[in-house]
Amino acid sequence: MAKILVVDDSNMLRDMLKFALQDGGYTDVTEAADGEEGLRKAEETQYDLVITDINMPKMNGFELVQALRGKESYAKSPLIVLTTEQSDAMKAKGREAGATGWIIKPFVPEQLLQVVETVLK
Amino acid sequence: MANFDINKYRSMFLEEAQDLFSSLEQILLEAESSGSLDDQTMQELFRDMHTLKGGAASVEYVDFTRFTHELETFLDRLRNHEFAYRPEMADFFLQSLDVMKELMLLESDGAVTPQQYDDITAASLERLQEFVAHTETTPAQNEAFGFFTEPEPQAPSAEAEGGGFGFFDDPEPAESGKKEAFGFFEQAEAPEVAKPTAASAPATPTETGKERVAKKSSMSNTIRVDLGKIENLMNNIGELVIATSMISQFVDSLTDMKLKNSFIEKMDLLERHIRELQESVMSTRMVPMEDIYAKFPKMIRDTAKKLDKNVEFNHFGDSVEIDKAMIEGLTDPLMHIIRNAIDHGIESPEVRVAEGKTEHGTLMIGAEHANGQIIISIADDGKGIDVDRVANKAVERGILSSEQLAVLGHNEKAELIFHPGLSTAEKITDVSGRGVGMDVVKNNITKLGGAVGIKTEAGKGTTITIVLPLTLAILDGLNVTIGDMTVILPLASIVESLQPTAGMIKTVGDGSEELLMLREEFIPVVRLHRYMNIPPKNDTLTEGMLIVVRGGNHKVALFVDEFRNQQQVVVKPLDKNFHNIQGVGGATVRGDGTIGLILDVLGIVDRFKYMGSEAAA
Numbered sequence: 001m002a003k004i005l006v007v008d009d010s011n012m013l014r015d016m017l018k019f020a021l022q023d024g025g026y027t028d029v030t031e032a033a034d035g036e037e038g039l040r041k042a043e044e045t046q047y048d049l050v051i052t053d054i055n056m057p058k059m060n061g062f063e064l065v066q067a068l069r070g071k072e073s074y075a076k077s078p079l080i081v082l083t084t085e086q087s088d089a090m091k092a093k094g095r096e097a098g099a100t101g102w103i104i105k106p107f108v109p110e111q112l113l114q115v116v117e118t119v120l121k
Numbered sequence: 122m123a124n125f126d127i128n129k130y131r132s133m134f135l136e137e138a139q140d141l142f143s144s145l146e147q148i149l150l151e152a153e154s155s156g157s158l159d160d161q162t163m164q165e166l167f168r169d170m171h172t173l174k175g176g177a178a179s180v181e182y183v184d185f186t187r188f189t190h191e192l193e194t195f196l197d198r199l200r201n202h203e204f205a206y207r208p209e210m211a212d213f214f215l216q217s218l219d220v221m222k223e224l225m226l227l228e229s230d231g232a233v234t235p236q237q238y239d240d241i242t243a244a245s246l247e248r249l250q251e252f253v254a255h256t257e258t259t260p261a262q263n264e265a266f267g268f269f270t271e272p273e274p275q276a277p278s279a280e281a282e283g284g285g286f287g288f289f290d291d292p293e294p295a296e297s298g299k300k301e302a303f304g305f306f307e308q309a310e311a312p313e314v315a316k317p318t319a320a321s322a323p324a325t326p327t328e329t330g331k332e333r334v335a336k337k338s339s340m341s342n343t344i345r346v347d348l349g350k351i352e353n354l355m356n357n358i359g360e361l362v363i364a365t366s367m368i369s370q371f372v373d374s375l376t377d378m379k380l381k382n383s384f385i386e387k388m389d390l391l392e393r394h395i396r397e398l399q400e401s402v403m404s405t406r407m408v409p410m411e412d413i414y415a416k417f418p419k420m421i422r423d424t425a426k427k428l429d430k431n432v433e434f435n436h437f438g439d440s441v442e443i444d445k446a447m448i449e450g451l452t453d454p455l456m457h458i459i460r461n462a463i464d465h466g467i468e469s470p471e472v473r474v475a476e477g478k479t480e481h482g483t484l485m486i487g488a489e490h491a492n493g494q495i496i497i498s499i500a501d502d503g504k505g506i507d508v509d510r511v512a513n514k515a516v517e518r519g520i521l522s523s524e525q526l527a528v529l530g531h532n533e534k535a536e537l538i539f540h541p542g543l544s545t546a547e548k549i550t551d552v553s554g555r556g557v558g559m560d561v562v563k564n565n566i567t568k569l570g571g572a573v574g575i576k577t578e579a580g581k582g583t584t585i586t587i588v589l590p591l592t593l594a595i596l597d598g599l600n601v602t603i604g605d606m607t608v609i610l611p612l613a614s615i616v617e618s619l620q621p622t623a624g625m626i627k628t629v630g631d632g633s634e635e636l637l638m639l640r641e642e643f644i645p646v647v648r649l650h651r652y653m654n655i656p657p658k659n660d661t662l663t664e665g666m667l668i669v670v671r672g673g674n675h676k677v678a679l680f681v682d683e684f685r686n687q688q689q690v691v692v693k694p695l696d697k698n699f700h701n702i703q704g705v706g707g708a709t710v711r712g713d714g715t716i717g718l719i720l721d722v723l724g725i726v727d728r729f730k731y732m733g734s735e736a737a738a
Contacts, residue, residue: 010176011345012133055171084175086287086302094306095289101305103286106179108302111285115303118288 002120003028003045007038007052007064008082013105017051020109026116035059039067046073049120051080051103054090062097069098078119082107131180135229136345138176141169143415145218150418153211160200166214167196173221184233185224188242192217195249210252215419217245348445351406358399359691363710365392366688370713396689407442410488410497413452414439417459421484424463431470431481432463438488443495447589450569451497454562458499458585459484461559466503466583476580478502494613495591500584506577508534514543525731532674533731535577539563570706572723574674586674596692598709598719600685601668604655607717609690609709614722616669616676618684626662634732637667637678644669645732647725648680653704658682672726679725692719 004026006017014031021029030045032038036058042050050068054061061081068074078100083090086104094102103115148166152158158166174189192214198204223241227233233241286303369388375381414436425432443451467473467482474480485500512534515521520540521529537543541560566573571589590596590613598609619639626646627636635646646667650657659665659682667678690709706721 010137010172012130012137012176013179015133016130016179053175055168055175057165057168080303084171084178086304091287091289091304099289099306101286101288101303103303105175106181108285111303115286115288119305 001028002026002048002116003030004116005030005032005038005042005045005047005050007032007035007050007056007061009034009053009056013053013082017107017112020107020112021116023109024113024116035061035064035067038064042068042074043071047077049078049080049116050074051082051116053082053105062093062099065094065097065099080115080119127180131182131229133345134176134180134182135225138173138225141173142218142222145169146215146419147415149211149215149218150422153208153215153422156208158206158211163196163200163206167193167200170196177225182225182228184238185221185228188217188224188238188245189221191246191249192221195253204252207252213245213248213252215422216248218419220245346405348406351402352446354402355399355406358395358402359693361395362399362689362691365395366711367713403444404442406445408445408448409439410441410443411436411439413443413448413455414486416452416456417486420456421459421463424460425467428464429469430463430467432467433481433483435483435485436487437485438497441488441490441495443488443589444591447569450565451587451589454565454587455486455497455499457559457562459486462499462501462503462583466501466505468504472504490591495589497587497589498584499587500582502582505579505581505583506535506538506575507579508532508577511535511537511543515540518543529731532574532576535575535583536674538575539573567723570723572672572674596690596719597687598690599687600717601666601679601681602658602683602685603650603653603681604657606653606655607685608649608705609688609717609719610668610670610679610684611719611722612687614670614672616671618666618668620665621662621667623663635662636732637669639669639678642676644676644678645729646678646680647729649704649720650680652725670722670726672723672730675726675730677726677729677732679720690717690719 004021006014006021006029008014008017008031011033014033018029018031021027030041030047032041034056035052038050038052039059041047050064052061052064059067065079065081068077068079079098081094081097081099081102082105083094083102084105086102090102100119101115103112145166148162148169152162170189170193174186174193177185177189199206199210220242224233224238227237227241288303288305365388372381372384372388375384417436418434421432421434462484463482467484468476468478470480473482483502486497487500488495488497490496508531512521512526512529515537516523516526520537520543526534538559539562541558543558543560563573566587566589569589571587574586574588575583576586577583590611597612599612599615600607601610602608621637625638627638627643628634629636635648636643637646638644646662648657648660649655650660657665662680665680665682666684667680668684669676669678690711692707693709702718704721704725705718706724707719709717709719711717
């Protein structure tokens with residue numbers, strides 16, 4: 001079973017993500033409320049996939065991705081950012097930080113699962 | 122496939138939105154008073170707005186999202202220094218928050234019509250346009266009108282085209298390219314790309330955790346629980362308390378002393394654990410007063426602005442905890458008191474200066490715990506209440522006889538403002554005096570088992586004090602007997618008890634009104650058996666017991682036959698049919714399964730507090 005870490009400062013969105021993932025059979029989902037907490041949890045446990053929001057207090061999503069990529073254990077892990085915009089600027093930042101991909105918010109559960117399946121293969 | 126219960130998420134969003142609104146208001150009010158907004162705070166502002174938008178979009182509040190998007194885009198440009206921040210922008214954003222709240226309210230009730238949307242947002246969007254037009258360095262000068270965010274609505278159209286995600290695996294996404302709603306970066310490359318970037322990562326994160334940020338990002342090791350579930354838990358503990366007292370009674374009837382003592386020992390342990398359990402469940406319902414206070418700064422600002430007054434708001438006791446169940450009943454009365462204080466209490470700057478006061482008035486709200494109660498006080502340094510006018514009006518309207526008036530103390534006259542039908546506002550303003558008077562405030566507080574008191578001084582200001590029980594659910598009571606009946610007196614209300622001597626009792630009026638003279642204080646005596654219509658065991662004051670109880674600022678002495686044991690009881694509301702029994706405020710189930718009635722001390726004190734006050738004067 002794939003271990004997934006969901007990082008978002010909105011309790012509601014974490015819950016939505018978790019619900020959608022669990023509905024798709026991914027029941028091992030851990031939550032974190034900001035980048036720092038996400039990083040700490042990712043250091044404590046090795047996750048197979050990290051899905052993170054971008055705008056968060058303490059440490060934003062790009063910084064989290066960058067920090068995780070710098071670690072050997074996450075050098076090749078899929079790291080997905082959640083974004084409300086698909087601007088070139090966002091893409092440039094995402095690419096630069098080392099993210100695997102992005103999902104637009106609000107997300108469609110089916111698409112979320114499609115992405116998750118693709119990256120976990 | 123995932124079947125979202127959108128309503129569940131909507132209510133989660135509404136709750137989250139409240140926190141975000143509070144945070145935004147706090148930032149903006151600070152910005153308004155300081156006249157500036159630093160980069161980091163701007164960042165916070167943007168993030169809160171962004172989170173609101175993202176959340177709203179996720180629960181399909183489209184109009185709220187649309188409007189918030191405008192604000193967010195503007196903030197984005199502001200934080201990127203495309204425009205300079207101007208002090209009046211704080212006011213604009215504060216106003217826009219009201220627009221957002223209105224939209225949210227409408228959308229949570231149903232759809233918003235295009236007309237409604239335009240009406241609600243027009244003023245705010247127009248101001249936004251002005252800001253943009255005034256500051257834009259490369260303006261689209263020929264355009265008389267236009268939204269800078271309009272052209273590329275991202276999420277919906279992307280979705281419509283079937284996208285919603287993307288991978289960054291090739292520089293120019295080919296297949297999923299145009300209609301992506303998700304995307305991938307070059308995966309094989311990622312590590313190589315990432316490592317150097319990670320190495321050159323800026324050492325300073327853009328955020329340093331400020332207090333409010335830390336508070337808001339409620340750690341994910343907390344969970345939100347429906348209040349109803351906790352209520353349920355509380356009820357179960359109540360039943361447990363009852364069951365335990367049943368066992369206690371059974372133990373009492375045991376004759377084998379050895380067995381009995383051993384039982385009692387274990388029962389003590391059990392009772393202690395139940396009490397601890399009750400306390401820990403109670404503590405989950407407790408929230409700090411700052412949750413209530415957070416609603417005030419904006420309201421105070423708006424009210425003061427509307428009335429052209431300057432008001433400084435201070436608060437203390439932010440961490441004092443209060444039962445969540447009480448917050449709802451408490452917020453409205455507090456709001457009303459505050460509005461009243463600003464409207465009728467605090468003077469206009471000109472008047473204040475003319476009277477040698479500071480130009481700005483001060484409004485202070487505080488909370489503290491004392492004797493198992495919460496005391497909340499709201500004080501202003503305004504003009505005070507014209508108590509004689511209030512009192513004369515009360516006489517005019519037949520609420521009070523002129524004899525009664527003659528003996529009322531200063532603050533007792535002021536207390537008349539809580540009487541239904543007494544509103545002394547010189548004119549009905551749009552701020553207070555909308556037919557909802559201080560009597561409603563008092564009623565609401567009474568419903569919570571609390572009492573209201575008032576102190577006022579002409580020219581100096583008014584302080585309103587609210588005393589509330591810590592919890593509504595369980596109380597410590599004293600069993601007292603009146604004739605054949607045993608009733609429960611809440612322990613928290615008891616000041617002292619005594620067996621009076623003949624010299625301590627004074628009779629006034631036609632002899633039916635009695636006063637207890639206790640250390641130079643005259644306290645009205647209430648013969649409970651008369652009040653409650655129960656045949657007494659004895660009718661002579663010196664042969665029974667007097668229990669002095671307090672309700673708000675007043676005391677009365679209750680005459681009972683005797684008192685028995687102390688007991689913890691679970692308060693059950695009375696059925697509607699019994700609501701108006703004189704002197705009874707609630708009921709409980711005793712250990713033996715019978716119903717015990719709980720005395721309504723506040724009601725009794727309220728009814729008798731002025732009795733015999735002529736003699737006291």
